[in-house]
Each structure stands twice: as structure tokens, then as C-alpha cells.
Amino acid sequence: MKRRDFLKTSVGGGIAAGAALKMGGFDKLWSSAPPVSKYDMVAVMGGNPDAMFDLGIQELGGMGTFVHKGQKVLIKPNIGWDVIPDLGANTNPLLVKRIIEHCFKAGAKEVYVFDHTCDNWVNCYSNSGIEKMAKAAGAKVVPGNSESYYHEIEIPGGIKLQKAKVHQLLLETDVFINVPVLKDHNSTRMTCCLKNSMGLVWDRGYWHSNNLNQCIADYALYEKKPALNVIDCYNVMVKHGPQGVSKEDVVSMKSQILTTDWVAGDAAAAKMLGVAVEKIEYIPIAHKMGLGNMNLDTLNIKRIKM
Amino acid sequence: MSSSVLRRIRIVFSTLVFIFFVLVFVDFKSIIPAKYINTLMFLQFVPSVLKFYDLKTLAAGGFLIILLLTLITGRTYCSFLCPLGIGQDLNSRIGGRIKKKFRRYGFKRPFTILRYSILAITFLITMVWGIYMITLLDPYSIFGRFMTYFVKPVFIIVNNFISGILGKFDIYTLSNVPVKGFPLIVYSIPAAFFLLIGALSLTKGRLYCNMFCPVGTFLGLISKISLFRIKFNESACTRCGRCAMRCKSSCIDFLKPHVDISRCVSCFNCIHTCQDKAISFGIVRLKKKVHETDESKRKVIVGSLLLLFGLSRVANGQNKTAPKPKKESTVKENRTCPVCPPGGGGITDFNKDCIACSLCINVCPNGVLQPAYKQYGLAGIMQPVMDYHKSFCTYNCTKCTEICPTNALHPLLLEAKKLTQLGKAKFIKDNCIVKTEKTACGACSEACPTKACHMIPYEGNLVIPEVTEDICIGCGHCEFACPASPYKAIFVDGNIVHVAAKKPENVQSEIKTPVEFPF
Numbered sequence: 127m128k129r130r131d132f133l134k135t136s137v138g139g140g141i142a143a144g145a146a147l148k149m150g151g152f153d154k155l156w157s158s159a160p161p162v163s164k165y166d167m168v169a170v171m172g173g174n175p176d177a178m179f180d181l182g183i184q185e186l187g188g189m190g191t192f193v194h195k196g197q198k199v200l201i202k203p204n205i206g207w208d209v210i211p212d213l214g215a216n217t218n219p220l221l222v223k224r225i226i227e228h229c230f231k232a233g234a235k236e237v238y239v240f241d242h243t244c245d246n247w248v249n250c251y252s253n254s255g256i257e258k259m260a261k262a263a264g265a266k267v268v269p270g271n272s273e274s275y276y277h278e279i280e281i282p283g284g285i286k287l288q289k290a291k292v293h294q295l296l297l298e299t300d301v302f303i304n305v306p307v308l309k310d311h312n313s314t315r316m317t318c319c320l321k322n323s324m325g326l327v328w329d330r331g332y333w334h335s336n337n338l339n340q341c342i343a344d345y346a347l348y349e350k351k352p353a354l355n356v357i358d359c360y361n362v363m364v365k366h367g368p369q370g371v372s373k374e375d376v377v378s379m380k381s382q383i384l385t386t387d388w389v390a391g392d393a394a395a396a397k398m399l400g401v402a403v404e405k406i407e408y409i410p411i412a413h414k415m416g417l418g419n420m421n422l423d424t425l426n427i428k429r430i431k432m
Numbered sequence: 433m434s435s436s437v438l439r440r441i442r443i444v445f446s447t448l449v450f451i452f453f454v455l456v457f458v459d460f461k462s463i464i465p466a467k468y469i470n471t472l473m474f475l476q477f478v479p480s481v482l483k484f485y486d487l488k489t490l491a492a493g494g495f496l497i498i499l500l501l502t503l504i505t506g507r508t509y510c511s512f513l514c515p516l517g518i519g520q521d522l523n524s525r526i527g528g529r530i531k532k533k534f535r536r537y538g539f540k541r542p543f544t545i546l547r548y549s550i551l552a553i554t555f556l557i558t559m560v561w562g563i564y565m566i567t568l569l570d571p572y573s574i575f576g577r578f579m580t581y582f583v584k585p586v587f588i589i590v591n592n593f594i595s596g597i598l599g600k601f602d603i604y605t606l607s608n609v610p611v612k613g614f615p616l617i618v619y620s621i622p623a624a625f626f627l628l629i630g631a632l633s634l635t636k637g638r639l640y641c642n643m644f645c646p647v648g649t650f651l652g653l654i655s656k657i658s659l660f661r662i663k664f665n666e667s668a669c670t671r672c673g674r675c676a677m678r679c680k681s682s683c684i685d686f687l688k689p690h691v692d693i694s695r696c697v698s699c700f701n702c703i704h705t706c707q708d709k710a711i712s713f714g715i716v717r718l719k720k721k722v723h724e725t726d727e728s729k730r731k732v733i734v735g736s737l738l739l740l741f742g743l744s745r746v747a748n749g750q751n752k753t754a755p756k757p758k759k760e761s762t763v764k765e766n767r768t769c770p771v772c773p774p775g776g777g778g779i780t781d782f783n784k785d786c787i788a789c790s791l792c793i794n795v796c797p798n799g800v801l802q803p804a805y806k807q808y809g810l811a812g813i814m815q816p817v818m819d820y821h822k823s824f825c826t827y828n829c830t831k832c833t834e835i836c837p838t839n840a841l842h843p844l845l846l847e848a849k850k851l852t853q854l855g856k857a858k859f860i861k862d863n864c865i866v867k868t869e870k871t872a873c874g875a876c877s878e879a880c881p882t883k884a885c886h887m888i889p890y891e892g893n894l895v896i897p898e899v900t901e902d903i904c905i906g907c908g909h910c911e912f913a914c915p916a917s918p919y920k921a922i923f924v925d926g927n928i929v930h931v932a933a934k935k936p937e938n939v940q941s942e943i944k945t946p947v948e949f950p951f
Contacts, residue, residue, distance in 0.1 A: 169949055208828050236602070244879060244913075246797050246826045248461075253828070272608035274596070312887045313874020313895060330875075335915035337871040364941045371883050374938040378945050397950040400943060405893065407872070422951050429949050 166425040167385040167394060172432035175221035175360045178382040182356075183228060185428050186384055192353045195233030197300040200240075201225055201265065203256055203358075204307045204322055207369050208245035211255045214361035214376045215369055217307040219255035221358050221382070225305060226263035237265040238295050241325040244369075247271040268295055276328040284344035286337045291328040296350055304352035304388060308359045308395045310367030310375075314339060315406045317368050318395040319355045319388035320346055339407035346388065346417040355391045357383040359398050389418020390425055397422075438713055439700035442511055446518045453515040457579030457790075458587040460609050462797050466834035469791070475513055477647050478570040478787065479837035482563075486785060486839040499654065506655035510641055510648055510697040516571035517641060517648075517697065519578075520633035524680060527634035534635045538673075540682035542695060543643045551649040564811050567788045568621070569646050572837075574629070576789035577622040577814065584794065585611055612822060618803040618814055637680030642695045652694035661716050662696055662703070664689045669710035675702035761863035761919040770807035771818035771855045771906060771926035774825065775833030775841035778929035779808070785840035788814035792832035792841060798823045800908065801832060818854065820908030820924055825854070827881040827907060850881075853933040855906030855926040857885055857899045863921035866896045876910035876922045882936040885910045885922065897922060902934045 168185045170178040183189055193199055203217030211219055222239065229237045239260040243250040247269060251257040257267050269275065276291035296302060306322035314321060323345050324330050333341035359381035366375045379398060385391040389412045396403045403409050403420055413420040449472075456469050473479055473494075480494035490496075498509050510517045528535030554565040567573060588609045595606035632640045641648040655661075662684075669689055676686040679702055683695035703711045769779065773792060776782030793801045793816050802819035804812050816832075818825060833844045844852060857876075865873040867890075876897050877885045884904035887895035897910075899922070906924045914920045 169951075171946070171949065208826065246829075248797065249826065249828060266602065266604060268604045269607035272592075272610045274592070274608045274610075311874075312877040313872045331913075331915035334873045334875040334913075335865050335869070335917075337869065338874075339872055364943045366883050366938070368878055369881060371881075371936050372938045374940045377941055377943050381946070381949075394951050398946070400950070407893065427951070 164426065165428040166387060166419075167383060167390055167422075167427045168430065169381065169383045169394065169427060170430045170432065171379075171381045173380065175218040175358065175382065176224035178360075178380075178432065179221055179224045179228070179356065179384075181430055181432065182382055182384040185430070186354075189228035189232040192303070193229050193232040193234050193301050196235045197233075198298065199229045199234045199237045199301045199303060200295050200299040201229070201237060201260075201303045201305055202322065202326060202352075203239065203241060203305040204309075204317075204325065205241035205250050205254050205256050206244045206325060208243075208249040208253050209370065210253055212361060212376070213370050213373060214307065214309065214363040215367075216250070216254040216256065217305050218358045218360050219259040221356065221360070222256050222305060223259040223263045225303060225356060226260060226265045229303075230264060234301075237263075238268050238299060239265050240268040240270045240293060240295055242270040242293065242328065242330075243325070268293075270325070273328055279348060281344060281348050283347050286340040287333065287344035290332075290345065290348070292326050292348075292350075293328075296326055301353045302350055304355045306355070306357055307363075308357055308379075308398060309363040309370075310365050310399065312367060314342070314408060315401050316392070316396055316399055318357060319352075319391040320408055320412060339411060342408040343411040343415055343417065346412050347415070352388060353386065355383075355385050355388045357385075357391055357395055359383065359395070362398065364399060387418040387425075389413055389420050390422065392418075393420040393422055394427075436700070436704035439704040442698075442700055446512050446521070449513060450515060450518040450522070453575065454579065454583070457576060457794050458584045459794065460584065460588055460591070462795060462831065466795075466831070469795075469835045470837075473791075473835070473837035476572045476837055477509065477514075477651075478566055478572060479789070482566075482785060482787065482838040482840075492839070498651075502651045502654045503658055505660045506658040506693060506696055506698050507648065507651045508698045509651055510638075511699045514571050514575075514647070516575040516578075516629070516645075517638070519575060520629065520638060520640065521680065521699070523630060523633040524637050530634075536677045537637050537679050537682045539676050539679075539685045542683075542692060547643055547649045547652075550644055551646045551653075554646040562784050562811065563787060565646075567786070567814070569644065570787050570789075571641075571645055571647055573787045573789040574622075574625055576791055576794075578626055580790035580794055581614070581619060581622045582626065585613075612799055614803050615805045617805045621814060637682065638695075638697055639682070641697065642681055642683075648697075649694075655696070656694050658693065659715055660713055661693050662691045662698075663712055663714055663716045664691075665710045665712070668708050670708050672708070674705050674707065675711055678702060678705040759868050761860075761868070761916040761921060763860045763862045764919055765858075765860065765923040767923065767925055769855070769926035769928055770804065771820070771908065771924055772808075772930075773801055773816055773818060773832050773841055774830070774849050774852050774854060774930075775836070775844045776930065777842060779926070780928070782840055783808055783812050783815065785838055786812075786815045787838055787840075788816075789837065790814070790816070791835055791837065792816050795831045795835055797829060797831060798826045800825050818908060818924075818926075820911040821920075822912075824879070824909040824912040825907040827909075850905065851933050851935060853905050853927060853931050855904075855908075855924040856901045857904045857906065857910050857922055858925050859885075859897050859899050859922050860919070861896070861921070863916045863919050864896060865916060865921070866890060866894055868916075870894070873915065875913040875915055879909035879913040881905075881907060881909065882933070884933075884936070903936045905933045 168182045170182045203222050205216050207215040209215045226237045278291050306318045309317050311317040359379045361376050362379045363370045363375050364377050392409050393403050475494045477495050477498050483492035557565045592608050629640045673686045676684040681695040683692035772782045800823040801816040803814045804817040807817045830849050833841045877887050882903045884900045888898045890896035908924045911923045914922050
């Protein structure tokens with residue numbers, strides 16, 4: 127009953143939870159051992175999404191670095207839109223499948239996949255190809271369409287966002303793997319690692335109306351951080367994002383970035399998209415809040431071309 | 433035939449029809465394909481007549497089959513195919529379980545003036561003004577609304593309960609479906625009919641069908657010359673009266689003995705109950721009509737307000753609380769025209785063909801179709817209207833246009849639907865978060881499938897929405913996504929007549945496939 131107890135504690139909310147967190151010791155519930163790798167980031171180019179992931183995760187010490195035997199894993203791709211994989215609005219289904227397979231190989235007890243979609247969720251899940259691939263790999267594909275799946279959490283230190291309702295899976299799983307797809311975004315200029323967390327929460331409207339960029343950075347304060355970010359840059363939507371209109375918006379980049387630091391991941395992704403990092407306001411904000419490192423020069427990056 | 437086989441056939445057949453109808457209307461997962469739904473709707477009398485009138489093709493000629501059937505066998509439609517009729521039979525059965533008295537009918541004088549007046553008025557109003565009386569009284573539509581307003585929410589609540597339990601065991605085959613209620617006022621008419629028909633069928637059998645229903649009355653007129661009908665073998669009949677007591681239509685005068693064929697719904701209960709085997713279903717030559725002068729009671733059913741609100745409360749489940757920005761928006765949306773569903777062609781066209789059966793409201797996977805309460809005026813009450821505060825019209829979908837039984841919504845191919853402009857998005861800059869809060873938002877443009885709503889440079893690093901109206905299709909995703917409150921900063925103003933939108937143009941990006949990492 128550890129899971130349920132944990133859930134109760136976290137949604138019990140309020141001062142009690144806050145106090146408990148301050149007293150510390152709570153982190154143990156979530157954390158896998160801090161990943162050890164010589165690299166802060168691995169970037170792969172030139173292969174298929176699954177093959178690139180095989181190489182990339184190997185350089186980071188294998189999936190076993192992040193997922194331990196018997197753990198429950200949440201994989202959060204972007205499944206926001208009711209479009210086919212070629213249009214690059216959703217994470218590549220092959221990549222999702224490959225990550226799930228690696229998780230199971232590392233001994234994961236259960237792997238879950240979900241997203242709080244923008245379009246009709248049933249259509250998004252099926253037309254993105256992710257539902258089929260994820261199920262084929264043995265993962266549980268979970269709906270995120272109803273408020274009843276979401277529980278309130280506190281974000282201590284958040285400037286605009288102090289509270290959010292997150293999907294129960296985020297609270298119930300041991301490891302969270304963030305699998306965004308790199309895309310242009312009409313308003314924030316880019317959506318990738320940090321912005322992908324908008325699919326973890328219920329009330330996105332609050333973010334939009336209360337300084338979107340600040341809210342995106344604020345959310346990254348929340349304790350349950352991704353153990354690993356896998357950025358899908360295979361088909362990259364370079365304009366008309368985040369939904370796209372047609373295939374003319376998509377450029378084949380055949381790349382992938384793996385990192386434990388989602389701010390660094392976003393900084394690298396911005397370069398791929400050809401946008402100055404400073405223009406994507408939430409990145410420097412998150413950097414200043416100490417949520418990650420956007421200065422790629424100071425990172426140890428492994429670059430692989432296939 | 434004089435055995436009870438006919439009755440058994442009727443019960444099995446009508447049960448299957450009824451189950452199918454219920455499934456179609458409570459199918460909140462959109463599992464049943466449109467072609468099966470269309471097959472079922474083909475034989476519904478009023479929808480078929482309207483569709484035939486609209487299309488003038490035999491493909492919509494289901495009502496001709498019903499007419500022929502009535503000419504041969506009398507009002508079998510009422511017992512075999514009418515979902516409201518079958519539902520009433522079911523309710524009568526329940527009534528009999530509650531109180532034996534409810535199942536003892538006996539002969540009653542027909543409400544001749546009332547029923548023919550209703551038929552005549554319905555006909556006249558439909559010819560002269562429009563479809564309102566049919567909307568109100570067509571049994572199929574009434575059934576559709578019962579299912580949509582009262583039954584479906586119960587199914588969803590049960591589904592949510594079960595999916596909640598399964599979720600605890602890590603099983604996600606069922607998913608939670610948010611229940612969204614309609615505006616309270618639209619429950620009034622279905623609730624009143626629900627009480628009226630419910631009470632009448634519980635205690636008086638098919639009285640509603642023989643007193644109010646214009647379809648029943650009309651088919652009753654035709655059945656007066658029908659070939660097959662209930663007949664008595666007078667020499668075998670002992671005048672025991674069992675048949676009259678079992679007659680749901682109260683149309684058997686056992687003393688004569690005589691059957692008022694205009695009210696007989698061919699349920700065959702009398703044949704089944706007759707111990708003398710004096711009743712059969714066969715060819716009869718026409719007899720002269722005997723006028724009755726019996727007094728009969730008039731029943732007045734008054735709808736209880738309490739129950740009315742109770743029923744509506746059931747459907748009024750969780751409602752998402754609107755996100756609140758710091759400042760409230762100030763400029764009221766100036767809507768000049770409601771948005772009618774795709775395939776409707778235009779407001780006037782749509783309003784005159786729709787009987788508010790609510791089937792489209794049920795099949796819409798996004799729940800954007802809502803019963804109108806004032807949008808189309810009083811005459812269009814309960815007809816579906818696009819409600820972009822509740823949801824939006826999903827781009828890759830033509831469901832509602834595929835199943836409309838009256839052709840009020842014409843079938844649209846997906847490519848055509850994607851270019852059908854239901855209305856145009858109007859941007860109200862003074863309500864926009866980007867202007868009022870001076871922070872990034874873009875929720876509207878993010879949601880726009882054609883990028884009719886796109887962002888243009890504003891102050892500093894900020895961008896603000898702009899609408900290119902000719903490629904806007906009025907899907908309402910922008911309005912739904914806009915977080916401004918209480919007034920939206922972008923809304924769709926309906927087109928009086930739907931027009932073709934321009935196809936969004938797109939050019940290949942100049943960004944090339946990289947050969948080196950840019951970092």
C-alpha cells in the first residue's frame with residue numbers, strides 16, 4: 127500500500143505536506159539513485175529514432191542507470207494533437223516503443239504512457255500511433271482526459287505557479303521519463319522539455335493567463351523531476367507550431383538529444399530550431415532559478431553521428 | 433394465425449430493436465459505426481419522411497415501407513419499430529408488477545377529437561410555419577431526447593464508477609468520461625414529456641400513443657383499411673372479457689365483440705390471452721364503424737417541478753472551473769448569429785429540417801453539440817448548436833453529418849468539412865491576456881488547425897493573435913482555449929449560411945536538414 131499511502135500524503139496537501147517536505151527525507155520516496163554518467167548530454171544524429179536511442183542510452187550507461195528492478199516508470203511523450211506521425215506534432219511512436227522496451231529490459235515492473243491532449247484524446251492516442259506502439263511494447267496506456275485523474279500538488283517557491291493538479295501517474299510511479307518532440311511554438315517560440323510538462327497538469331488555462339513563461343519555469347521546481355529527457359528531433363516542426371498545418375512545416379532532422387538536465391536539453395533544442403536561447407523566455411528564467419544549466423559550453427556533451 | 437407465436441415474435445423483435453436504440457443513444461465511446469445507425473434510422477417514420485422530402489430519393493424511402501406494412505398489418509410499426517412505443521410497453525410491464533390494477537385495461541372510448549385535432553394541427557403547422565410540432569411530438573425524437581437527457585448520464589456515471597474501481601487495479605480499458613450537463617431550461621420539455629408518457633404508460637398502457645402521438649393517429653387512419661387485423665370467431669367467443677382487460681390500447685369492446693382497429697397496435701396480447709381461441713390475426717372484410725357514447729375520464733398530468741430539477745441535477749455533473757486571470761476581461765462578445773453544426777448548410781435551412789432527436793449530440797466525440805435554449809429562438813429549442821464554451825469541433829471528424837436521420841445535417845466528406853466555414857473567429861484585443869497582462873499566451877493560435885488565428889509581433893518579445901478570416905472554418909478551438917474570463921478574447925460568430933473557406937496555403941520551410949550539430 128505504499129503507493130496509496132504516498133498518494134494520500136501528497137494530495138492531502140496544505141501545510142502538513144509542505145511541512146513534511148521541509149523536514150526532508152521525503153525525496154527518498156521518488157528518487158532513483160542519482161544517475162552517474164561521464165556525459166551531461168548525448169546528442170545523436172543520422173539514424174532512425176529507435177536506433178539513435180539505443181546508441182544514446184548506451185552512452186549514458188544504459189537504461190539501468192535510470193530504471194531499477196521492480197520500479198514503475200512513467201513515460202510522458204507529447205501526444206497533444208490529432209495528426210499522423212509524419213507531421214511531427216507528436217513524439218515519434220517508434221521512439222516511445224523503444225524506450226518502453228529498454229525500461230522493461232532494465233527490470234521495470236510497469237511502464238505507463240499518457241498525455242493530457244489538446245485535441246480529442248481518443249483520436250490523438252490512436253492517430254499519433256503511440257497507443258498502438260506503446261501497447262505492443264507492453265506499456266499501459268492511460269487516459270488523461272478527465273479532471274478526476276488529477277491531484278493537487280504544491281510547488282514551493284513558485285513565483286506564479288504555487289499549486290497545480292498533476293496526473294495521478296506522476297505521483298504513483300517511481301521514475302519519470304520526459305519524451306518531448308521538438309517543435310516551433312506560436313507564443314513561447316519553442317516547445318520541448320520544460321513545456322512538455324503542460325501535458326502533466328489539468329489546468330493549462332491558468333498557465334496561459336498567469337504569465338505562461340514564468341509558469342513553465344515554476345513547474346520545473348516541483349520535486350518530481352524527470353530522471354531522463356529524450357528529445358525527439360527526428361521530424362521537426364519548424365513553423366506553425368505546435369500543431370502544424372501540413373508537411374511543409376516539417377524538416378527532417380533525424381536527431382535525438384538525451385539529457386538529465388531539462389534546461390540544458392531545451393537550450394540544445396533551441397539551437398536545433400535555430401532560435402536564440404534568450405528568445406525562449408522560460409529557458410533563461412529556469413536557468414536563473416537554478417533548475418538547470420542553459421550554458422552548453424560548460425557541459426560535457428557527447429555527439430554521435432550515425 | 434391464432435397461436436401466441438405472433439406475440440412471442442413481437443416481444444423478441446421489439447426487444448432487440450429497443451436494445452439497439454438504447455445502445456446507439458448511450459454510446460459515449462462512439463463504438464457503433466454510422467452505417468448501423470443509419471440502417472436503424474431508415475425505418476423511423478418521421479425522420480424518413482423528412483429525409484425523403486429533402487432528398488427526393490428512394491434511399492430515404494423507409495416510410496414507404498412503413499406505410500405498406502401498415503396497409504397490410506395495421507399499426508405493427510408502433511409495437512415493433514417505434515422505440516418510444518416499445519419503451520412504453522416495458523414501462524407498462526413494470527406498472528403491472530407494481531400494481532396489478534395497472535395491467536387491467538378494459539375498453540375505453542377513443543379521444544377522437546383530441547387525437548385528430550393534434551394530427552391536423554401538427555400537419556397544418558408543419559406545412560405553414562415549420563417543423564416545431566413534429567419536433568415536439570415525433571415519438572422517435574422524444575425517445576432520443578429521453579436517452580440523451582436522462583439515460584445517457586446514468587450510463588456515464590456507472591461507467592465512471594466502474595472505471596474508477598478498475599483504475600485502482602491498474603486497468604484502464606474503461607476511462608472516465610466527464611459528465612457535462614445542458615442548460616437547465618432545455619430539460620423542461622423532455623422532463624414534462626417524460627412525466628406525462630411515463631405516468632400514462634405505467635398505468636394506462638398505450639394511452640399516449642392513442643391520444644397524443646400524431647404518428648400513431650396517422651398510422652391508425654391507414655390501418656382502418658388494413659388487410660390483416662385482429663378478428664373474433666364470434667361463435668367460439670364466450671364474452672369473458674379477458675382480451676379487453678389485456679388490451680394495452682383499451683380498444684377491444686368484448687361485448688360486441690369489436691376491435692377499434694385505429695388504436696390497435698398489433699401487440700397480439702389478446703390472442704395470447706384468449707382461452708377460447710376465439711381471437712386470431714387474419715384477413716377481415718371491412719365492417720361499418722360503430723360510434724360509442726361512453727363517458728370516459730380525463731386525466732391531467734401535472735409535472736412536478738421538484739422532480740424536474742431532480743432529473744436535471746442528475747445530468748449536471750462535474751463542471752470544469754474556468755481558469756481565472758488576474759484581471760477580468762471587459763468587452764462583451766458581440767455575437768450576431770449562433771453557429772449551427774457542420775452539414776447544416778445554414779441556420780434557416782438547418783432549423784427547418786431538424787427534429788431535435790439529439791442523436792448528433794450523442795455521437796459528437798467532443799461534446800461540442802449542445803441543445804439550444806435561446807440561440808435559435810423559441811422555435812429552435814433543443815436543436816443542436818455549437819457551444820464553444822463547452823468544447824470545440826474537432827478537425828478530423830464528420831460524425832454528426834453521417835448519422836442525421838432527417839438530413840438536416842447533410843453528409844460531408846472530411847476534406848469538404850475541413851473547408852466548411854461555420855463562422856468566423858473575431859478577436860477582441862482589449863480582452864486578450866497579451867494586452868491586459870503583458871505576458872505571453874497564444875492558446876488560441878496554438879489550437880487553430882488552419883492557422884487562420886496566428887501570432888504577430890507585439891510589444892517587445894511578445895506576440896499577439898490576428899485572424900485571417902477567409903481560412904477560418906469556425907471550429908471554435910480558439911474560443912474554447914482562450915483563458916480570458918468572463919468574456920473571451922476570441923469567439924466565433926456564426927455564418928447565417930455556411931460558406932467554403934479558403935484552403936490554408938503553406939510553403940516549404942527554408943530550414944534545411946542539418947548535417948552538423950549546431951551546438
